[in-house]
Amino acid sequence: MVKTATKTAKPSPRNGNVLPLGNHPGNTGGKKGRSGRKPLEITIAAQHAVTDHDLIGMAVRIAMKASRDSDRLAAIRFLVERGWGQSAQVVEHTGEVLNVHEHRQAFESRMDRLTSRLGAAALPEWPE
Numbered sequence: 001m002v003k004t005a006t007k008t009a010k011p012s013p014r015n016g017n018v019l020p021l022g023n024h025p026g027n028t029g030g031k032k033g034r035s036g037r038k039p040l041e042i043t044i045a046a047q048h049a050v051t052d053h054d055l056i057g058m059a060v061r062i063a064m065k066a067s068r069d070s071d072r073l074a075a076i077r078f079l080v081e082r083g084w085g086q087s088a089q090v091v092e093h094t095g096e097v098l099n100v101h102e103h104r105q106a107f108e109s110r111m112d113r114l115t116s117r118l119g120a121a122a123l124p125e126w127p128e
Contacts, residue, residue: 056082 011017059082062075 052082 056079059075059078063072063079066072066075
């Protein structure tokens with residue numbers, strides 16, 4: 001009798017769902033080329049196939065002649081971001097502002113004490 005993923009499945013200790021083991025469609029096992037990242041060759045081929053001039057010309061045609069407003073807006077947004085860059089992202093900080101120098105001095109002091117206990121050879125040299 002051959003074991004299958006269904007026959008060897010075991011319930012999860014957390015929620016009781018059955019988790020199939022071994023070779024099954026949802027388990028790629030980390031095989032090369034199946035990690036979700038496209039191969040570098042595809043990226044390079046795509047970059048060589050489409051030049052900036054082609055992209056901008058296509059975006060201009062879409063911005064001028066597309067029948068849907070959403071298509072025209074997307075093309076205009078693409079052109080604006082290519083010409084002037086993306087707008088700055090606003091980040092609001094609501095926490096405490098720390099004095100980095102004080103924390104660095106405290107860290108270096110702790111590392112010096114540790115070095116004196118373990119010996120200088122035990123730790124790498126810190127860059128200045």
